[in-house]
Amino acid sequence: MAQELKLTKAETAALDRIEAGLMGPRAKAAIRARAEDAGDLCKQYRSIRAALLILIKIIRKIPKVGPKAAAALEFLMQLADAVCPA
Numbered sequence: 001m002a003q004e005l006k007l008t009k010a011e012t013a014a015l016d017r018i019e020a021g022l023m024g025p026r027a028k029a030a031i032r033a034r035a036e037d038a039g040d041l042c043k044q045y046r047s048i049r050a051a052l053l054i055l056i057k058i059i060r061k062i063p064k065v066g067p068k069a070a071a072a073l074e075f076l077m078q079l080a081d082a083v084c085p086a
Contacts, residue, residue: 046084046086052073052077055073056073056074056077057070
């Protein structure tokens with residue numbers, strides 16, 4: 001089960017400053033407009049999550065790059081699990 005990410009006010013403010021520095025007003029508006037679609041994205045992720053876990057086991061077997069690629073995918077899945085709790 002995914003843990004909920006809890007941020008302090010200072011951490012949230014720091015993320016807001018980084019976001020403001022990286023994105024202009026148009027990009028922020030586009031993100032807000034697409035936020036409604038997040039539920040659909042989470043539904044799609046949850047529907048393929050089990051298959052991704054199997055795929056990671058396969059990728060891990062690829063010589064040299066497999067373990068690192070698998071670790072990267074596991075990290076991304078941890079992020080997705082935090083954003084899209086079951």
